[in-house]
Amino acid sequence: MLTVLLGLGTALVFGAADFFGGLAAKRMSALLTTAVSALAGLVAVALIGLPLLGGAWSTEAVWLGILSGVVGATAIALLYACLAIGPMSILSPLTAVVSAIVPLTVGLIGGERLGPLGYVALALALVAIVLVGYTPPGSGDLVRGAVRPSLRALLMAVASGAAIGAFLIIIDATPDDSGMLPLVFNRATSSVLMFAAVAVVAIAAWRRGTGAAASTRATRAGILIAVVCGVLDVTANAGVLLGVRLGDLSIVAVLTALYPAGTIILAAVVLKERIAVLQYVGLALAIGAAALLALA
Template sequence: MLGIALGLASSAAWGVSDFLGGLQSRRISALTVLLVSQPVGLVLALVFALVAGGDPLSARDMAIAVGAGAAVVLALGAFYRAMALGSVSVVATVGALGVPVPVAAGLIQGDRPAAIQAAGAVVGITGVVLVAREPDPEWRAAGRTSVGLAALAALGFGTFFLGLDAASGPEPAWTIVAARAGGVATLLIAAAFARPSMRIERSLLPALLAIGCFDVLANSLFAVATNHGLLSLVAVAGSLYSAVTVLLARFVLGERLAPPRRAGVFVALAGVAMIAAGS
């Protein structure tokens, strides 16, 4: 039960972070958003790890965590750019379709959820698919490019979930630090080639700082969740960040929820309830 609760908490934090990231990417470049927000997360993760203590990572776990961090910043770059180009709610839900990657990996590794939990995972994924399903005009509004970028981001997010689980031990604080360091290093390499403008209006800084804070909070909650629950189930709970982003887009940006999407949100929540009921 704790693993599912932490997975849901991580989805809420990711949902807020993604919404803010997509929103700011409409005003400055996605790379600039990441160059400001990700180092904030690295500093917070490092401070927490130093306070919490714990054993250092093995070379294997560090390599996996660094690779996962690199994968997720590339995914976030594609994700933010997609939201800058198209509908935030459409892009957010397509981005959640990477959840089958960690679910399948968990099952291959030996996860054996109870029958109601397995059914809940299927229902939860179905809900995410329903949320992503939109009438043709909405998809055209999002544009092929933004949907393609969102699909690429989904693969990166799924890979990150898998890597974070593989590298996280009983004390995952240093795993988060390694992942954030890998992400920041990747961004610095990208910045050396792209040379993005770092001229940022002061009014944008609070949102950019909040992105980093919510993102590292979500990463930490998910890493702990994988130590208290099956990856195949925790990943489904964590994937509900798309529903949070969709709701924020509805109430903040006024993006309308079509009936299939509204139904999808309720179906996804029902799936999580089934998973929790079997815990």
């Protein structure tokens, strides 16, 4: 039961982080948004998470944390790149489903077992992921452009989902006594990689003379929102870490992949965006799947 609640809570927090990340990216570059959020997450987990929950230092915890940071940064870069190509209505749920299937498969191969009711619940959750991530055609810039995704976009979406799944597998492999330590090195690695990427892009733009001056007010607002995004994201990662230590990787992975629900709910409440009928169906299926998993 606790694992199910952690999985659902983590999905909602991940979705909220994506929502604020999207708002920040409207005010400054997506790359800078990712870098600032990673740094904010590092500060949060180092100053709050680690002192509160602690963690035993070990070579395994450090290296797995670093590896998860590299894989996580790769996943985000691929996700933003494929969604920029579009259409998001297909690529977003595809990424979420792959991110669930990869650790689900590894968990089941590794010996995790569920009753018949549990497998039905996981199947319902996978369907819910697709429906929740569905974007109605004609909903503005999100789906404007080609209806059919290119092979390149599909491959990037699958690679992003696989990288997210790999991140979950790596986090699951961290020592049980390492506490929040792996997340400290995860965020430190992501921060270094992202700010290095920002610097490379800025230098390249400066050399070409194509750098555009951004509004100081917009950038400041973007940084503040990105900080909120980073704190939420690392909180969700802590939820994943606790979830896989208390329960099965397969359950946590599938429930976490419902993260679009959090984004959709916030967008509806804050931005007054319309929720499609199929998305309501997906949310209902997600709730039903969670209840079945709890019973299983």
